[in-house]
Amino acid sequence: MLAIAQIKNQKEELAQRLGIRGLDGEDLLNQVLALDEKRRAVQQEADAAANEMNVISKQIGQLFKEGKTEEANAAKAKTGELKEKAKTFADQLQAIENEQRELLYTIPNAPHTSVPKGNSEEDNEVVKSVGEIPEMADDALPHWELAKKYNVFDLELGVKLTGAGFPVYRNKGAKLQRALIQLFLDNATAMGYEEIQPPLMINEASGIGTGQLPDKEGQMYHVTADDFYLIPTAEVPITNLFRDMILDEDAFPIKMCGYTPCFRREAGSYGKDVKGLNRLHQFDKVEIVQFAHPDKSYQVLEEMVTYVETLLVKLELPYRILRLCGGDLSFASALTYDFEVWSAAQGRWLEVSSISNFETFQANRMKCRYRDADNKKHLVHTLNGSALALPRIVASLLENHQTSEGIRIPEALAKYTGFDLLN
RNA sequence: GGAGGAAUGGCAGAGUGGUCGAAUGCGGUGGUCUUGAAAACCAUUGUACCGCGAGGUACCGGGGGUUCGAAUCCCUCUUCCUCCGCCA
Numbered sequence: 321m322l323a324i325a326q327i328k329n330q331k332e333e334l335a336q337r338l339g340i341r342g343l344d345g346e347d348l349l350n351q352v353l354a355l356d357e358k359r360r361a362v363q364q365e366a367d368a369a370a371n372e373m374n375v376i377s378k379q380i381g382q383l384f385k386e387g388k389t390e391e392a393n394a395a396k397a398k399t400g401e402l403k404e405k406a407k408t409f410a411d412q413l414q415a416i417e418n419e420q421r422e423l424l425y426t427i428p429n430a431p432h433t434s435v436p437k438g439n440s441e442e443d444n445e446v447v448k449s450v451g452e453i454p455e456m457a458d459d460a461l462p463h464w465e466l467a468k469k470y471n472v473f474d475l476e477l478g479v480k481l482t483g484a485g486f487p488v489y490r491n492k493g494a495k496l497q498r499a500l501i502q503l504f505l506d507n508a509t510a511m512g513y514e515e516i517q518p519p520l521m522i523n524e525a526s527g528i529g530t531g532q533l534p535d536k537e538g539q540m541y542h543v544t545a546d547d548f549y550l551i552p553t554a555e556v557p558i559t560n561l562f563r564d565m566i567l568d569e570d571a572f573p574i575k576m577c578g579y580t581p582c583f584r585r586e587a588g589s590y591g592k593d594v595k596g597l598n599r600l601h602q603f604d605k606v607e608i609v610q611f612a613h614p615d616k617s618y619q620v621l622e623e624m625v626t627y628v629e630t631l632l633v634k635l636e637l638p639y640r641i642l643r644l645c646g647g648d649l650s651f652a653s654a655l656t657y658d659f660e661v662w663s664a665a666q667g668r669w670l671e672v673s674s675i676s677n678f679e680t681f682q683a684n685r686m687k688c689r690y691r692d693a694d695n696k697k698h699l700v701h702t703l704n705g706s707a708l709a710l711p712r713i714v715a716s717l718l719e720n721h722q723t724s725e726g727i728r729i730p731e732a733l734a735k736y737t738g739f740d741l742l743n
Numbered sequence: 744g745g746a747g748g749a750a751u752g753g754c755a756g757a758g759u760g761g762u763c764g765a766a767u768g769c770g771g772u773g774g775u776c777u778u779g780a781a782a783a784c785c786a787u788u789g790u791a792c793c794g795c796g797a798g799g800u801a802c803c804g805g806g807g808g809u810u811c812g813a814a815u816c817c818c819u820c821u822u823c824c825u826c827c828g829c830c831a
Contacts, residue, residue: 363793367800374800377812381761392811399811566790695772697790 321424321531323684323699327352337430340437340646348427355423359416366409373399373406425534429681431646432618432655438645445645447657450629451638454664454720462665463715464596466722467493470742472714473597485586485594485601487711492742496717496729497604499736500710501579504606504631508707511627513577513608518557520580521548526560529686531652531678541583550583554607555704559682562611566697567690573620574611577707579604597711598670605709609702611688614680617701618655621677624705625657628673631708634732637716638662640669654679657705661712665719670712675705718742 327334331349338345376399383392436445467473472493478486489497509515527533527549532540541550551557558576567574582605586594593599608627612620625641632639644656653676660669680699683689689697721728726743734740 360793363800367793370800373811377810378762380811385761396811403811 321681321685322352322427322430323680324352324356326680328356334430337433338427340431340433340435341428341649342437342439342646343428345430352420352423352427355416355420359413359420362409362413362416366406366413369402369406369409372402376402428649428651429654429678431649431653432677434643435649435655436643436645437647439647440645441648443645444642444648444658447641447643449638449640450632451636451662453638453662456664456719460665460719460722462596463663463718466718466727467596470726472496472718472742475596483601485599487597487600487602492737492739493714495737495739496714496742497710499733499738500708500713501604501606503634503733503736504707505577505579507627507631507634508577508606508608511575512573513575516554516558516561516576516578518551518554518561518578518580520551520557520583522551522556522560523548526556526563529560529563530556530682531685532556535651538587539585541585551580552584553582553605553706554578554580555609558607558609559702559704560686562688562700563686565688567611567688567700569613569690569692571690572611572613572616576609577606578609579606581605582709597715600711603709603711606707607704608707609704612701612703613690614698614701617677617679617703620701620703621655621657621675624675624703624707628659628675628705628707632659632661632672634730635713635717636730637713637720639672650674650676652676652678652681654681659706659708661716663712663716663719665722666715670716672712672716673706673708676703678702678704 322334327349331353335345335349338348376395380392380395380399383389383395436443438444461469464475470493471491473487473489475484475487477488478484481488505515521543524533524547527537527540532549532552540552542548543550557580558578561576562574581602583602584600586599586601597603608624610620610624629639629641639659639661642658642660644653644658649656656674656676658671659673659675661672662668663670679701682702683699686702688700688702690700691697717729717733718727721730726741729737729740729742731740
């Protein structure tokens, strides 16, 4: 959520940046500021009324102490009206604060100035494209066929156990999952990321902290008996590790990574793009998270992008990097790079990573700040990215590396699988 | 799951209705002393909001209530500890 102070100080700039999403930023921010003005006026009234009550209460106490019971009781009699007034203003203040917070919850992050305008994925900017798109034989199979052929995963069995979108990985397929996770974690920790194993369920406060709640409630599985949510990504628990924290400036950079299963309801998304591993309700992912000094966060973002590239190179997959346009940018992000790998048999690009700088948007919600050399507190910048999400990597590995003997496992990965041919 | 106890500032820990935003100790910061350091001593040291300022308001796990007045009393939720039961 945008911070009031930020809106006051940089209204023009923020309004312009919100315009990249196709929003009337000027109007939205004016609404916030108008409410804020009202809030301040009411607070002054409320504070004054509370002060009156406090003063008179102290006087009554003093009178009782001095034994002037009659005077004390006389003063008491006069408090009713004051109390009423104080309560009215306090309620008003509360109501305006709620209104303001709700308004702020509806305003997405202001995109970075480099974000292209646009309405859909058509308008995303291709920043880089690496690797040859392989020429496939006519009888090349999509990954769900290969999975059947080599017993990699079974979606029908998942339906039996749970429902659609919960795959059962088998045999070398299961080993491949484990190998990918280990490869990703080893690489991340070698880059200085601290490995975290977080809880897979989070409470409401955590959901609000990273921006999943209140608006995207329907995307998470809700365990109503205990009011917990299954995490849609490790970003949520790992970022919230630093909720309500004041960091020292020299603590930067803070780098964390973690493997978790991710649970997403994906309500309302059906059709051909859900085939195979393309879209699932449960999938595995290694996430990288950084907390950065505001002056350094875009440098950090580039560093994260460069890191994820190294993984795709090791997996020998053709990939491209997109800078998401305003219309495709997620609610909390200021700038997002998506990574896509080529799916040879489907003939399309599959998103396998999304790396974002949230600037202070999450930090403001989470109250995550740092203290500068002058002891002043500022909001930190938070960033995260998938490094990487497994299912579409598996889909792409199967399809791109298929041979008549089986699936060729790239050398860097074969060290972890213990086999270089999946057959 | 059952029975008890507890939750106070960075930490430890007082405080059971009225100058308590909160004693004291430790820690932090600044200073005195010292060639330097340590020790000792002195001062200072929570967060947020409002206000040009003086100053004001709120916060003692969360929420609600009683009262002129709540850290203190009541209700409720959460968490932690002890004991019993169950269990990977």
